[in-house]
Amino acid sequence: MQAEKLKQLLEWGVNNGVKYPEEVEFVNVEGKGFACVAKSDITAAEFIIPDNLIIKSSLSSRLFGTSLNQTSWLKVLVAKLKFDKNATTVDDVDLKAKFAPYIDALPEEIDSPLVWNPSELDLLGNTNLRSSLRMKLDSIFKEWKSIMGTLEEHRNQVQADTIAIEETLEQDENYVYRNLTSKVFQECSEVEWWSFPAFLWSHLIFLSRAFPEYVINPSTDPSNVVLLPIIDLLNHDYRSKVEWNQRDGAFGVRKLEAVSEGEEILNNYGGKGNEELLSGYGFVLDENIFDTVALKIQLPSKTVSEITSATSLFLPTISDYTTSAFELSSNKEIKHKLPKTDSQYDDGILYLLSKENNDPLRWLLDLFSYLEKSPEESCSGLRVQLQGLQNLRNAIEMKLSSISLASTSDRQAASYDVKEYRAHAARVYKSGQVKTLKHAINELKRTEKEWTSQHKSDLLTVKRIMRLDPSFMDVELPLLLQTNTGSDVTLESYDALIVLWLSCKVAFNTCPKEAQWAMDSFKAYSNHCEHTKALSPEGQQLYRTLFPEGSAKLSQEQFINATGFLQHYSYTRLSNDEAILVRDVNL
Numbered sequence: 001m002q003a004e005k006l007k008q009l010l011e012w013g014v015n016n017g018v019k020y021p022e023e024v025e026f027v028n029v030e031g032k033g034f035a036c037v038a039k040s041d042i043t044a045a046e047f048i049i050p051d052n053l054i055i056k057s058s059l060s061s062r063l064f065g066t067s068l069n070q071t072s073w074l075k076v077l078v079a080k081l082k083f084d085k086n087a088t089t090v091d092d093v094d095l096k097a098k099f100a101p102y103i104d105a106l107p108e109e110i111d112s113p114l115v116w117n118p119s120e121l122d123l124l125g126n127t128n129l130r131s132s133l134r135m136k137l138d139s140i141f142k143e144w145k146s147i148m149g150t151l152e153e154h155r156n157q158v159q160a161d162t163i164a165i166e167e168t169l170e171q172d173e174n175y176v177y178r179n180l181t182s183k184v185f186q187e188c189s190e191v192e193w194w195s196f197p198a199f200l201w202s203h204l205i206f207l208s209r210a211f212p213e214y215v216i217n218p219s220t221d222p223s224n225v226v227l228l229p230i231i232d233l234l235n236h237d238y239r240s241k242v243e244w245n246q247r248d249g250a251f252g253v254r255k256l257e258a259v260s261e262g263e264e265i266l267n268n269y270g271g272k273g274n275e276e277l278l279s280g281y282g283f284v285l286d287e288n289i290f291d292t293v294a295l296k297i298q299l300p301s302k303t304v305s306e307i308t309s310a311t312s313l314f315l316p317t318i319s320d321y322t323t324s325a326f327e328l329s330s331n332k333e334i335k336h337k338l339p340k341t342d343s344q345y346d347d348g349i350l351y352l353l354s355k356e357n358n359d360p361l362r363w364l365l366d367l368f369s370y371l372e373k374s375p376e377e378s379c380s381g382l383r384v385q386l387q388g389l390q391n392l393r394n395a396i397e398m399k400l401s402s403i404s405l406a407s408t409s410d411r412q413a414a415s416y417d418v419k420e421y422r423a424h425a426a427r428v429y430k431s432g433q434v435k436t437l438k439h440a441i442n443e444l445k446r447t448e449k450e451w452t453s454q455h456k457s458d459l460l461t462v463k464r465i466m467r468l469d470p471s472f473m474d475v476e477l478p479l480l481l482q483t484n485t486g487s488d489v490t491l492e493s494y495d496a497l498i499v500l501w502l503s504c505k506v507a508f509n510t511c512p513k514e515a516q517w518a519m520d521s522f523k524a525y526s527n528h529c530e531h532t533k534a535l536s537p538e539g540q541q542l543y544r545t546l547f548p549e550g551s552a553k554l555s556q557e558q559f560i561n562a563t564g565f566l567q568h569y570s571y572t573r574l575s576n577d578e579a580i581l582v583r584d585v586n587l
């Protein structure tokens with residue numbers, strides 16, 4: 001069946017001016033659909049489609065009489081060509097008849113998770129892809145509703161469907177699948193061309209095989225797309241070297257490497273990670289070097305404008321990540337970057353973590369450090385950076401553990417058959433997410449190690465204090481606490497031990513020279529804060545526990561100064577919840 005459709009498509013293409021090398025053949029490959037394979041060794045291969053076979057928005061604009069929302073109307077046109085039994089005539093040409101071999105040969109099904117059943121969706125776990133699906137479906141529905149609402153001809157039916165779909169979209173995954181997304185690939189005869197399932201079908205076709213229109217028309221709006229019959233039979237590999245070119249409206253793809261007999265000739269859709277490939281195209285690549293994990297950081301608009309106006313922090317937007325597949329030989333520098341405005345961050349600041357590029361992790365680290373710092377501190381302060389790093393690591397570790405959590409589906413034991421390829425795709429996608437997050441965590445651990453070893457003398461851990469200052473535990477602490485040995489006192493945290501060390505240093509006026517910087521900062525802090533700080537309730541409580549009778553050597557205020565100082569001059573290491581004193585220096 002598919003083989004016959006493929007044969008007719010190719011005949012139609014060749015008869016209408018499509019060109020491709022004689023040494024290639026198109027075949028149906030299990031799990032990939034159609035593919036192009038070399039019949040003998042070839043040094044170069046070029047595929048060309050003439051202008052009049054390109055499906056573009058000038059056709060839909062003429063048919064529907066509007067030049068607004070061009071891509072949406074183009075999707076409606078393709079849905080009409082597929083599902084409407086009647087002719088679709090533009091400039092006296094019946095487009096249904098003209099493009100029938102192409103429309104007939106489009107894939108019977110696309111493996112996008114947008115149409116997976118709930119048992120298959122469960123395999124995606126708690127990943128970004130899983131949680132974005134409902135939003136994506138909502139936005140496709142809104143696109144359909146906004147344009148279909150303007151179609152006079154089917155207004156009442158569209159209105160009735162709109163109400164029903166709105167109700168459906170409020171229900172759980174299982175209900176949405178049964179009543180909406182499972183209808184997309186059903187028998188053509190049961191789907192109305194103007195309906196939402198028809199539009200969703202067309203949307204999935206465009207997601208998985210449309211090209212940006214600027215590949216044939218560099219001056220067009222960058223969001224416009226086209227369908228390129230036969231050219232779109234080439235599958236993807238990011239390693240494939242190809243050149244795209246356009247001449248007088250015709251479009252060509254040239255393979256720039258030799259291909260051996262039996263090898264597949266592959267296009268290159270650009271640097272896309274498995275999340276993008278799976279959600280848009282319904283497939284994944286093993287070991288995809290373009291895998292990313294998106295972290296969106298939502299900040300109050302006041303903080304965003306503070307950052308953009310008063311700091312040199314880099315806040316990325318989506319355009320900072322776009323890797324273009326479309327290197328036209330005639331115009332290699334097509335860039336559509338707009339100047340950044342604060343409103344671009346209204347939905348959050350997007351960080352795409354990746355194993356291949358640590359820049360986004362560095363940008364995130366700068367942001368977390370900025371958010372950690374007090375008004376008196378500098379962004380590049382050692383303490384601020386180390387604490388920012390801990391906070392970021394904590395956030396990434398939480399993300400990692402949430403991905404691995406089983407999804408919490410509230411449906412009542414409904415279970416569906418799981419397609420083998422979908423299970424495989426979910427596994428590969430999830431493992432890429434986990435590897436990327438683990439890479440980020442290791443990178444942060446490595447950075448922390450680098451900083452702490454460069455700044456050994458600027459850090460005081462409890463262990464280092466014990467080593468530098470043995471008389472603290474052996475002599476001073478028992479005297480301060482009026483016990484026989486320091487070990488008689490149970491101290492629940494590193495914090496309490498450091499506060500007591502600072503207290504002893506004040507009470508006995510001693511300090512090893514390697515730790516003198518801490519004492520100097522502590523004295524400056526105590527003098528500076530004398531009249532401003534509030535007595536912290538936790539500090540008071542700890543003082544009463546340690547000194548039930550009060551202390552002749554250490555006032556409550558001195559003790560509370562020490563707790564305040566610790567808070568301002570330390571960071572807490574995530575791995576063991578250990579407070580570490582940090583000198584006021586920059587990285």
Ligand SMILES: C[S@@+](CC[C@H](N)C(=O)[O-])C[C@H]1O[C@@H](n2cnc3c(N)ncnc32)[C@H](O)[C@@H]1O
Pocket residue numbers: 031032033034035106107110208209232233234235236237280281282283284
């Ligand atoms: C532009 S079309 C390519 C032609 C397609 N094979 C067909 O049968 O029409 C994109 C679709 O091809 C499949 N595809 C492309 N590259 C692939 C790959 N490397 N591995 C598996 N499937 C791939 C996916 O189903 C994707 O949605």
